Amino acid sequence: MKILIEKASIVDRHSPYNGKVCDILVENGRIRAIAPDLAVTADQTVRHPGLHVSPGWVDIFSHFGDPGYEHKETLATGAAAAAAGGFTDVFVLPNTRPVVDSKSQVEYIRRAASSLPVRIWPIGAMTKGVEGKDLAEMYDMRQSGAIAFSDGTHPIQAAGLLLKGLQYVKAFDGVIIQIPDDRTVGANGLINEGIISTRLGLPGKPMMAEELMVARDIKLARYTESRLHFTGVTSPRSLEYIRRAKEAGLAVSCSVTPYHLFFTDSDLTEYDTNLKVFPPLRDGITVEALRKAVLEGVVDAIATHHQPHEFDSKIVEFEYAKPGMSGLETAYAALRTSLPGLTPDHTVELLSSGPRAIFGLDQPTIVEGKEAALSFFDPAGTTLLTKSLSKSKNNPFLGKTLQGKVLGMLNGTQLHLNQPGQ
The missing domain is CATH 3.20.20.140 (Metal-dependent hydrolases)
Known part of the structure; x- marks a missing residue:
């Protein structure tokens, strides 16, 4: 399974790509390529204006x-x-x-x-x-x-x-x-x-x-x-x-x-x-x-x-x-x-x-060859949580407009991308 993360600002002080905007190709749970522009066909694509990616x-x-x-x-x-x-x-x-x-x-x-x-x-x-x-x-x-x-x-x-x-x-x-x-x-x-x-x-x-x-x-x-x-x-x-x-x-x-x-x-x-x-x-x-x-x-x-x-x-x-x-x-x-x-x-x-x-957990650095453990977020976005995936709903932030937005995460081959309201 190939996942392409497009035009992401990389936030990882352990990575040589820190602070750069790159495409990231993840194949079968591992980072295979990082470059300013990757011309590849992927099974799934992660794209969002202002996308940031971190360990x-x-x-x-x-x-x-x-x-x-x-x-x-x-x-x-x-x-x-x-x-x-x-x-x-x-x-x-x-x-x-x-x-x-x-x-x-x-x-x-x-x-x-x-x-x-x-x-x-x-x-x-x-x-x-x-x-x-x-x-x-x-x-x-x-x-x-x-x-x-x-x-x-x-x-x-x-x-x-x-x-x-x-x-x-x-x-x-x-x-x-x-x-x-x-x-x-x-x-x-x-x-x-x-x-x-x-x-x-x-x-x-x-x-x-x-x-x-x-x-x-x-x-x-x-x-x-x-x-x-x-x-x-x-x-x-x-x-x-x-x-x-x-x-x-x-x-x-x-x-x-x-x-x-x-x-x-x-x-x-x-x-x-x-x-x-x-x-x-x-x-x-x-x-x-x-x-x-x-x-x-x-x-x-x-x-x-x-x-x-x-x-x-x-x-x-x-x-x-x-x-x-x-x-x-x-x-x-x-x-x-x-x-x-x-x-x-x-x-x-x-x-x-x-x-x-x-x-003492491993540090999943954003470099080629490493297992993908990535979080996606947009500091300039906004969050309005209207539905919770938690079984309980005792969240005082429900219905509040907050600064910053989580877009999802990728853990090995497990990709989660948030839907509107999340």
């Missing part, structure tokens, strides 16, 4: 629900949403039923996802049952294909347990992912603690809960000389701690979500449960500081925190709604709209080369 994007924190929560999302519907969002690779959370805390569960996901258009990488649970009590068999899971380790939406609370986990994964150069949140601080908080929480009469969650955990975990990473990734970071002070840790040579990295860069707690005045997320949306000043940190390169990656929920988990009183939003399909457009000054090169670093470097 395949990676999302490092998504919840696909399978096994056990297939009414929220399945591996197939999650992969479809990821492909529509331009992602070729997705890390899936272990917070399933049963929990992904053994090699058999890792192998189940790998087998079940083997024919999907997107590569699915299981994150193994750090503790048995994600209960935060006893370490899971991380070595066995690593041997079976677990890409990293985390208790997902249940941050590790016990310092001693995280210490043991960091020491354990060091033996095979593993990475632990942590949402930084001390759940004893503002334990009943529903939204960010501040003026809006007071005005709405909702209990607040202070940023201090995040900052305490970041400071503690950095000390543990320093002690163990192990690798730690913070995701869903929302506090400028947390980012300052992380920046200092990097300057000190620690193997610490971090990611933020597109929605924490786009929305503020002021958007909650209508009690929209789709905006009830964990960590909570912060105030406008904090969001501006987060955007600045991304532009300055403090942030290593963008993580969607895609967390789909069925109708009954969201169409309830705000207090009882489950936290999380569906976000794979709109991640790029939300990022582009929030940060119009973000260059295509920096965007690809956040969505592709950054996460690949942190977690």
